[in-house]
Structure formats: structure tokens, C-alpha cells
Amino acid sequence: xxxxxxxxxVPATRDEAAGSMLSPARKPRRPRSSLNREVILDAALAIxxxxxxxxxxxxxxxxxxGAHSTAVYRHYRDKDELVLELIDELRARSYGVHEPGPxxxxxxxxxxGHIREHYLRYPRLAxxxxxxxxxxxxxxxxxxxxxxxxxxxxxxxxDAVLWLRLFGNYVRAMAAHEAAVRDLDPALKAKDHAGWQVxxxxxxxxxxxxxxxxxxxxxxxxxxxxxxxxxxxxxDAIEERGRVTRAAAxx
Amino acid sequence: xxxxxxxxxVPATRDEAAGSMLSPARKPRRPRSSLNREVILDAALAIxxxxxxxxxxxxxxxxxxGAHSTAVYRHYRDKDELVLELIDELRARSYGVHEPGPxxxxxxxxxxGHIREHYLRYPRLAxxxxxxxxxxxxxxxxxxxxxxxxxxxxxxxxDAVLWLRLFGNYVRAMAAHEAAVRDLDPALKAKDHAGWQVxxxxxxxxxxxxxxxxxxxxxxxxxxxxxxxxxxxxxDAIEERGRVTRAAAxx
DNA sequence: ACCTGAACACCGTTCAAGT
DNA sequence: ACCTGAACACCGTTCAAGT
Numbered sequence: 001x002x003x004x005x006x007x008x009x010v011p012a013t014r015d016e017a018a019g020s021m022l023s024p025a026r027k028p029r030r031p032r033s034s035l036n037r038e039v040i041l042d043a044a045l046a047i048x049x050x051x052x053x054x055x056x057x058x059x060x061x062x063x064x065x066g067a068h069s070t071a072v073y074r075h076y077r078d079k080d081e082l083v084l085e086l087i088d089e090l091r092a093r094s095y096g097v098h099e100p101g102p103x104x105x106x107x108x109x110x111x112x113g114h115i116r117e118h119y120l121r122y123p124r125l126a127x128x129x130x131x132x133x134x135x136x137x138x139x140x141x142x143x144x145x146x147x148x149x150x151x152x153x154x155x156x157x158x159d160a161v162l163w164l165r166l167f168g169n170y171v172r173a174m175a176a177h178e179a180a181v182r183d184l185d186p187a188l189k190a191k192d193h194a195g196w197q198v199x200x201x202x203x204x205x206x207x208x209x210x211x212x213x214x215x216x217x218x219x220x221x222x223x224x225x226x227x228x229x230x231x232x233x234x235x236d237a238i239e240e241r242g243r244v245t246r247a248a249a250x251x
Numbered sequence: 252x253x254x255x256x257x258x259x260x261v262p263a264t265r266d267e268a269a270g271s272m273l274s275p276a277r278k279p280r281r282p283r284s285s286l287n288r289e290v291i292l293d294a295a296l297a298i299x300x301x302x303x304x305x306x307x308x309x310x311x312x313x314x315x316x317g318a319h320s321t322a323v324y325r326h327y328r329d330k331d332e333l334v335l336e337l338i339d340e341l342r343a344r345s346y347g348v349h350e351p352g353p354x355x356x357x358x359x360x361x362x363x364g365h366i367r368e369h370y371l372r373y374p375r376l377a378x379x380x381x382x383x384x385x386x387x388x389x390x391x392x393x394x395x396x397x398x399x400x401x402x403x404x405x406x407x408x409x410d411a412v413l414w415l416r417l418f419g420n421y422v423r424a425m426a427a428h429e430a431a432v433r434d435l436d437p438a439l440k441a442k443d444h445a446g447w448q449v450x451x452x453x454x455x456x457x458x459x460x461x462x463x464x465x466x467x468x469x470x471x472x473x474x475x476x477x478x479x480x481x482x483x484x485x486x487d488a489i490e491e492r493g494r495v496t497r498a499a500a501x502x
Numbered sequence: 503a504c505c506t507g508a509a510c511a512c513c514g515t516t517c518a519a520g521t
Numbered sequence: 522a523c524c525t526g527a528a529c530a531c532c533g534t535t536c537a538a539g540t
Contacts, residue, residue: 029521029524029525030523030524030525032521032522032523032524033522033523035523035524057512057513057514058513058514058515059512059513067524067525068524068525068526069514069525070514070515070516070517070524070525070526071523071524071525073515073516074522074523074524078514078515079514079515127378127431130428130431131428131431131432131435131472132435132443133443133444133447133472135443135446135447135450140450140451140454140459140462141459143461143462144458144459144460144461144462147461147462147465148461151461157464157465157468158468160461160465161465161468161469161470162470162476162480164470165470165472165474165477166477166480166481169425169428169429169472169477169481170421170425170481172428173424173425173427173428174420174421174424174425176424176427176428177381177382177420177423177424177427177428178420180378180381180382181382184382184383188331192383192384192386193384195386196384196386199386199391200391203391207395208391208392208395209395210394210395210398210399210402210411211391211394211395211398213408214398214408214411214412217408217409217412218412219412219413219415219416221382221384221416221420223416225413226416226417226420229413229417230417230420230421230485233484233485233487233488234481234484236484237484280505280506280540281504281505281506283503283504283505283540284503284504286504286505308531308532308533309532309533309534310531310532318505318506319505319506319507320506320533321505321506321507321533321534321535321536322504322505322506324534324535325503325504325505329533329534330533330534503540504539504540505538505539505540506537506538506539506540507536507537507538507539508535508536508537508538509534509535509536509537510533510534510535510536511532511533511534511535512531512532512533512534513530513531513532513533514529514530514531514532515528515529515530515531516527516528516529516530517526517527517528517529518525518526518527518528519524519525519526519527520523520524520525520526521522521523521524521525
């Protein structure tokens with residue numbers, strides 16, 4: 001990341017919307033109990049939406065709230081606690097409640113797609129979202145939804161927890177990976193992709209026959225078709241597992 | 252991350268192995284051309300091995316080299332350049348050259364497993380390793396190896412680049428995800444897992460029948476069986492694709 | 503030409519002091 | 522009780538000065 005020494009040579013004005021050229025910038029004190037977790041979370045959301053998670057610093061939070069940057073510490077123990085709550089709030093607003101349809105496959109496909117879109121929208125949060133559990137209502141509702149679909153597919157309890165893990169990890173891992181690639185500095189990304197083709201084409205064709213022949217046909221790392229291609233394989237396997245389970249039950 | 256104010260109350264001695272109580276710590280200057288990319292990379296590797304990537308700072312690098320922390324800038328443009336080269340060097344030492352065997356499936360399984368083990372060994376680097384391409388010999392050799400296996404499976408060129416992308420992304424994304432979870436602060440991880448069971452068990456059984464019933468059976472996020480379970484699905488799909496292609500060619 | 507010293511623009515976090 | 526000011530322990534990075 002590049003740090004900026006001075007936004008544009010001109011130092012930023014100290015009191016943006018304050019006015020009052022009279023006294024030497026008497027900074028108004030924040031009213032007594034106007035700060036609470038909800039207000040803070042709203043401000044954090046606005047920043048994340050506007051500038052991405054990288055912009056979410058205590059300094060930016062203070063500016064957004066019109067409060068001192070350290071004032072947040074009275075309401076959140078540390079940044080981790082704030083980020084976890086932010087993740088859950090975003091999730092709740094993004095997918096809301098999923099209503100099961102008649103087709104378990106369509107249900108799993110839908111929730112997988114929603115999670116992917118959500119990660120691609122907040123790539124800076126994707127890593128944390130994919131590896132942490134927030135243990136809030138929205139998360140439990142999603143798990144219930146997926147387990148219900150797996151049961152309808154014909155899986156027993158033991159299979160359901162196993163395939164839920166594969167389905168969930170696949171969706172989170174692949175979506176987080178796609179988001180991470182998409183989020184790379186565009187210049188870097190272009191260099192990675194274009195440079196690959198040039199370097200690959202320059203290799204010894206005898207030692208690298210496939211790479212040299214296919215150098216220009218290689219798909220970009222974040223090709224959007226890949227997610228669905230693999231997801232259908234997982235759904236196929238779940239369907240087959242359900243078939244086997246049902247057949248065994250009849251015998 | 253928790254910052255330490257003072258390692259143990261006692262300030263670290265300024266010249267550790269120097270000795271010379273006489274003059275006020277005359278710091279020896281680093282010999283003229285003793286610094287180069289190779290020496291720096293060795294030091295970086297030693298630090299990464301010992302303290303993880305978090306410990307790899309310019310300050311630590313300077314201490315390891317017995318040089319000023321900014322001296323590295325003469326040899327690497329920035330930290331990104333250093334890390335990319337480190338990634339490639341680690342990869343070269345870790346898997347070396349893969350020799351194709353008689354069975355393409357075994358070959359793909361082997362390289363996938365090696366990549367996963369490598370990521371789990373350097374979890375702090377896994378994110379960067381999974382999303383960036385280094386465009387060095389080792390990387391091209393791996394791609395050649397995988398493309399060759401896909402050709403032997405019976406895939407045409409167009410299918411080969413498509414399924415290479417799925418195979419590669421699956422391996423990198425799932426391994427990076429597993430590494431990220433494994434790398435979480437153990438206390439956090441235990442809280443996430445144990446807390447989940449407690450919170451889930453406390454839910455309304457009518458609204459969350461599956462979650463409450465299976466709360467204690469849920470698999471940990473980084474269950475080591477999941478990677479192989481999904482990998483075999485990908486390999487199955489490749490095998491089927493090869494079968495179809497061969498059959499079409501006969502007609 | 504290569505390395506060092508001193509600074510800079512940021513981070514998260516702590517804690518005594520104000521109101 | 523709640524917010525502010527001032528500091529701290531780190532980060533990566535720049536650049537003029539030494540040798």
C-alpha cells in the first residue's frame with residue numbers, strides 16, 4: 001500500500017463544515033451520551049461502503065462521528081470486536097431471510113450465489129467473513145436453511161453435517177479467493193496476467209510444450225464461470241449421496 | 252494484533268553480541284558490497300520460518316542482516332517485491348520438480364496435496380500465495396505438469412484450460428481457507444467453535460430444528476477431510492469429461 | 503555506489519486528565 | 522460516566538548525508 005505524504009500539497013482544512021472563523025477553532029464537544037454501538041456501527045458501515053475496509057481506521061471513524069478517535073474504545077474492546085459486528089450487520093442487510101422453495105438444489109444454489117455476490121461487494125472483508133463465525137441470528141438462519149435443504153436432498157444427519165461443511169467451505173473459500181484477486185491493485189493484476197502470457201510464450205517449447213502452446217488461451221484467475229462450475233459438482237455429489245441413502249432405506 | 256509496550260519491563264540491551272563496553276557503542280558499518288538479493292532473501296526466509304510473516308518487518312530484516320533497516324530498499328523496490336520473491340523461493344524449496352507418473356489422477360492428487368501442505372506450513376503467506384502469480388520457473392513447471400495430466404485424462408485444449416482453472420483455484424482457495432482458519436488465534440478459534448455449540452443449542456427448537464439437533468455434531472471449520480472430499484469430485488468430473496471427449500472422437 | 507540517520511505519514515491502543 | 526489530549530509502540534517509505 002502506498003502512503004500519501006500530503007493529499008495534494010495543500011494541507012486539509014482543520015474544521016471542514018464548522019465555519020466560525022472567529023475563535024481559534026473551538027472544537028465542539030460531543031454531547032453527553034450520543035455515542036453508542038448503533039451510532040458507531042452506522043458510521044463504520046458508511047465508511048466501509050464508501051472507502052472499503054482499508055479506510056476504516058479509528059481516525060476515520062472519529063472524523064465520521066465528529067468525535068475523538070479513541071472515543072470508540074468505551075464501546076468496543078478492540079477493532080476485532082467492531083469488525084465482527086460489522087460483518088454480521090452487513091450480512092443481515094444483504095441477504096435477509098431465505099425462504100425455502102420446492103427445490104433443494106435451487107435453494108443451495110441461491111444461497112451460494114448470494115454469499116459470493118456479497119463477498120465480491122466487500123472484498124476487503126471477505127477474508128474475515130470466510131474464516132470467522134459471528135454466531136448471530138443471521139448465521140444460524142443460514143445454517144438452518146442449508147441443513148434443511150440437505151435433508152430434503154435425502155441425506156442423513158451424519159452426511160448432512162459432512163456435506164454442509166464441504167458446501168459451505170467451497171462457497172466461502174472460492175468466493176473469498178475470487179474477491180481477493182478482484183481486489184488486487186488493477187495495475188498489479190494486469191501485470192500478473194499480461195506478464196504471464198509474455199513470459200510463458202518465451203519458454204523453451206520442448207520443455208514446456210503445453211504452457212507455450214496455451215499461453216494466450218489461459219483463463220484469468222478470477223474467471224466468473226469457475227465458481228458455478230465447481231458448485232454444480234458439489235450439488236451433483238449431494239444428489240447422488242441422497243439417491244444412495246434413499247435406495248438403502250428401501251431395502 | 253496486540254502490541255507490546257515493553258518486552259518485559261526491561262529495555263533490551265542495545266548491542267547484543269557486540270561487547271566493547273569502552274566507547275559509546277560504536278556500531279560497525281556493514282562491509283561494502285555484502286548486501287545483495289540472495290543474502291537478503293536468506294535472512295527473510297529465516298525470519299519467516301522462525302516468526303511467521305508477521306515478524307517479517309524491515310526492522311527485523313535489518314537486525315537479522317546486521318544492517319540498517321532501510322538498506323534493503325537499494326535491492327528491492329518495496330515490500331511487495333520482496334514478498335513475491337520469497338514466495339517463489341519457498342515454493343521452489345518445498346516441492347521441487349514433479350515427475351509425471353503413469354496415472355494422471357495420482358499426479359493431480361499429488362500436486363494438490365503438496366500445495367495444501369505448503370500453505371498449511373506458511374499460513375501467513377497463504378493469502379498472497381493463492382492470489383498472486385510469481386511467473387517464475389517453478390510456477391510454469393507446475394502448470395506444465397498439470398496441463399500434461401489433463402491432456403492425458405483425455406481433455407482437449409479448450410477443456411484443459413477451463414479445468415486447470417477450476418482445479419487450481421479449488422486447491423489454492425480451499426488450502427488458503429484452511430490455513431487461515433488454522434492460523435487464527437487459538438483462543439479465538441476455541442471461542443468460535445465452542446461458543447457456536449452453546450449458542451446453537453440455546454436456540455428455539457421449533458424455529459431451528461436442524462441446528463439445535465445437530466449443534467454438537469457440527470464439524471470444525473478446518474476439518475482436514477474436506478479438502479480431499481471436494482478434490483475427488485473435481486477429479487471425477489475431469490475423468491468424465493475425458494471419457495466424453497474420447498467417445499466423441501471415435502464417432 | 504552503497505549504507506546510515508533522521509525524518510515522515512500513518513497504524514492501533516493506553517491512560518491520565520478534563521467536564 | 523463519558524469524552525478528549527497526549528502519548529506510546531509500532532508500521533512502510535523517502536531522502537539527504539556520510540563513507
